[in-house]
Amino acid sequence: MLGKREVTKGEMSEREMGEEYQRIVILTGAGISAESGIKTFRASDGLWEEHRIEDVATPEGFAANPRLVHQFYNLRRQQLLGDAVQPNAAHLALARLEAEFPGEVLLVTQNIDNLHERAGCRNVIHMHGELLKSRCARSGELFPVGGDINVDDVCDCCNLAGSLRPHVVWFGEIPLLMDEIYNALHQCDLFVAIGTSGNVYPAAGFVREAVAAGAHTLEINLEPSAVQSMFAEKRRGLASEQVPRLVGELLSVNSMTR
Numbered sequence: 001m002l003g004k005r006e007v008t009k010g011e012m013s014e015r016e017m018g019e020e021y022q023r024i025v026i027l028t029g030a031g032i033s034a035e036s037g038i039k040t041f042r043a044s045d046g047l048w049e050e051h052r053i054e055d056v057a058t059p060e061g062f063a064a065n066p067r068l069v070h071q072f073y074n075l076r077r078q079q080l081l082g083d084a085v086q087p088n089a090a091h092l093a094l095a096r097l098e099a100e101f102p103g104e105v106l107l108v109t110q111n112i113d114n115l116h117e118r119a120g121c122r123n124v125i126h127m128h129g130e131l132l133k134s135r136c137a138r139s140g141e142l143f144p145v146g147g148d149i150n151v152d153d154v155c156d157c158c159n160l161a162g163s164l165r166p167h168v169v170w171f172g173e174i175p176l177l178m179d180e181i182y183n184a185l186h187q188c189d190l191f192v193a194i195g196t197s198g199n200v201y202p203a204a205g206f207v208r209e210a211v212a213a214g215a216h217t218l219e220i221n222l223e224p225s226a227v228q229s230m231f232a233e234k235r236r237g238l239a240s241e242q243v244p245r246l247v248g249e250l251l252s253v254n255s256m257t258r
């Protein structure tokens, strides 16, 4: 039986946990990868790995110092490809949900790492891009990247040096595949946000769309997010513990009602 922990009176959606769901949308943030050894973004006073966001995650920062920005993402990529970073129990549980849930599951991640895919997820939207891809700033063409990107690399499509950038959506840019995400939100009956601080829009506004669609909404986080009041249900704790438990509940409710 699915629990109703920390459900605030007056915040209950019409739906509740314990029901059989048909269409689930899951949003993940940096918190789900924290236990895999990848630092979150706001954990260190608004800095991302000791850098100001303006310097490493904006188009203006890239224009001002492309060498620094490439170096920043090269280091993130090297870390991601090292043996120490592996999918954790939360990533694995979501892959199990995708494989075994009889309804639809859409996983939308703000993360640029590939830990969901490495855990076995196939249906993942990377709304903020992917660290293991580069993009030609002229044509938009994408290329897989297994090593560093440097300012003097020559792009395969335009044959020019300096046109490759990380395939990462920076502040001030429009996230990817938003139509597909909003379509899914407008049809979902369960929305779960995992390990995201609710500070970065438009992702922080997804819960509002799900509430408007009549979905049950659940936040899993170590601490209350900036948009926690919008959620009907909150579960506090480590993603590696809370997510496998939720997945077990969703799969057992569904197998009982089939």
Ligand code: NAD
Binding pocket: 028, 029, 030, 031, 032, 033, 034, 035, 038, 039, 040, 041, 042, 043, 048, 110, 111, 112, 113, 128, 194, 195, 196, 197, 198, 199, 200, 220, 221, 222, 223, 224, 225, 237, 238, 239, 240
């Ligand atoms: P955030 O860093 O702003 O917030 C992380 C949230 O996760 C916090 O609310 C924190 O309380 C929670 N958290 C931390 N550890 C947790 C755990 N073990 N279990 C459950 N919750 C935990 O993250 P955000 O909201 O995703 O925004 C950060 C932005 O920076 C994203 O857009 C993303 O593109 C980028 N980013 C990505 C990565 C990555 O790809 N892994 C890492 C850092 C930043």
